[in-house]
Amino acid sequence: MPLESLNIQNFRNISDCALVLHANVNLFFGTNGAGKTSVLEAVSLLGRGRSFRSHKLKPLIQQGQTAVTVFGKYTDSAQGQVRIGVERTQRGADQFRVNGKPVSSASELAQVMPLQTIFSETFALLTGGPGERRQFLDWLVFHVEHQFMPAWRQVRQALKQRNSLLRSGRITADLLAPWDVELSRQGELLDKLRCRVFHELKAELLTLLAPIPVYKDLEIEYQRGWSSDIALADALVEQRTRDLQLGHTSIGPHRADLKIRLGKLSAEDVLSRGQQKLLVCALRISAARVFQRASDRKCAFLIDDLPSELDTDNRRRLGEWLIALGGQVFVTGVDQQDLDSTWQELSVPRKVFHVEHGQVTECEQNNV
Numbered sequence: 001m002p003l004e005s006l007n008i009q010n011f012r013n014i015s016d017c018a019l020v021l022h023a024n025v026n027l028f029f030g031t032n033g034a035g036k037t038s039v040l041e042a043v044s045l046l047g048r049g050r051s052f053r054s055h056k057l058k059p060l061i062q063q064g065q066t067a068v069t070v071f072g073k074y075t076d077s078a079q080g081q082v083r084i085g086v087e088r089t090q091r092g093a094d095q096f097r098v099n100g101k102p103v104s105s106a107s108e109l110a111q112v113m114p115l116q117t118i119f120s121e122t123f124a125l126l127t128g129g130p131g132e133r134r135q136f137l138d139w140l141v142f143h144v145e146h147q148f149m150p151a152w153r154q155v156r157q158a159l160k161q162r163n164s165l166l167r168s169g170r171i172t173a174d175l176l177a178p179w180d181v182e183l184s185r186q187g188e189l190l191d192k193l194r195c196r197v198f199h200e201l202k203a204e205l206l207t208l209l210a211p212i213p214v215y216k217d218l219e220i221e222y223q224r225g226w227s228s229d230i231a232l233a234d235a236l237v238e239q240r241t242r243d244l245q246l247g248h249t250s251i252g253p254h255r256a257d258l259k260i261r262l263g264k265l266s267a268e269d270v271l272s273r274g275q276q277k278l279l280v281c282a283l284r285i286s287a288a289r290v291f292q293r294a295s296d297r298k299c300a301f302l303i304d305d306l307p308s309e310l311d312t313d314n315r316r317r318l319g320e321w322l323i324a325l326g327g328q329v330f331v332t333g334v335d336q337q338d339l340d341s342t343w344q345e346l347s348v349p350r351k352v353f354h355v356e357h358g359q360v361t362e363c364e365q366n367n368v
């Protein structure tokens with residue numbers, strides 16, 4: 001559901017800001033350090049309870065203040081008006097509320113406001129470690145498979161216990177057995193859910209990129225974290241001696257990854273920066289497509305510095321993909337003309353906001 005309004009207080013250099021948003025495209029332009037990314041981070045606080053840029057809370061709270069607050073409102077056909085409020089304080093007395101009722105975890109917020117982000121660290125999806133790609137796939141699995149969250153929590157718990165036993169060095173097969181059973185059962189389930197969702201994601205991605213010649217030989221493969229021809233329970237037994245030497249569990253669903261290649265070579269070694277960025281955008285758009293089809297809801301996109309790395313054709317392509325999705329989009333860029341030209345060309349209704357020294361002002365004359 002698109003946010004209709006956004007109120008931000010004491011977030012980095014934004015002291016107080018109240019915005020009436022466009023249901024589709026919202027553009028924020030301004031010089032370096034003006035506060036554009038901060039607006040996007042504030043939306044991220046509503047959808048995830050944290051910034052996409054940093055896990056740390058302290059830098060988000062305006063210097064001299066003790067808490068940051070963000071409020072958003074949208075209208076849902078079933079529930080009527082929905083109000084989301086997040087307050088995070090230096091003392092750790094955080095409050096997440098939906099329609100005034102406390103929400104206990106960030107994953108509940110994520111259910112209310114699903115978000116995808118594209119920003120400077122976006123390349124990590126190709127160039128970073130497996131954790132980045134697992135997190136990306138799991139965002140989608142979390143949103144489309146209800147069994148995911150309990151299975152994931154149980155895997156995490158079983159791993160914690162198993163690893164602590166392995167580290168202690170004082171173990172017998174009997175002590176490990178219950179955790180092996182739990183890890184195997186929940187790990188196999190997690191793998192089944194990931195596998196199912198991955199195939200849909202892959203189909204979307206290949207369809208989306210099919211018209212672009214450079215991605216002709218693109219291949220994406222899901223690796224589950226242990227050998228494909230053996231049950232997890234057997235693989236854990238096989239690896240037990242090694243795990244004891246290492247002091248941790250070396251195989252399992254926590255080692256899953258996505259391999260992205262062009263022919264035989266890793267995509268990050270072949271593609272240019274702009275081509276990598278478009279590929280990452282395509283992965284996120286594909287995830288949003290699968291999400292929207294499965295849930296009949298729309299996903300919002302936060303795109304920091306859209307013009308960087310992408311040429312005119314690729315900006316237009318991304319614009320077209322986003323418009324086809326129909327969700328709400330928040331985009332930043334330094335130069336107004338540079339930022340707005342893609343949407344102007346596509347004749348997309350939008351709102352444009354100027355950001356300067358933490359003040360956000362709607363540019364009335366640019367409303368379409």
Ligand SMILES: Nc1ncnc2c1ncn2[C@@H]1O[C@H](COP(=O)(O)OP(=O)(O)OP(=O)(O)O)[C@@H](O)[C@H]1O
Nearest residue numbers: 012013031032033034035036037038059061062063
């Ligand atoms: N905790 C804080 N308190 C006050 N000001 C802060 C705090 N943290 C960051 N700032 C300032 O707030 C601004 C945040 O800017 P932001 O990252 O949103 O800029 P931007 O408009 O996206 O710039 P760029 O184009 O360089 O990416 C910066 O000027 C930064 O120095």
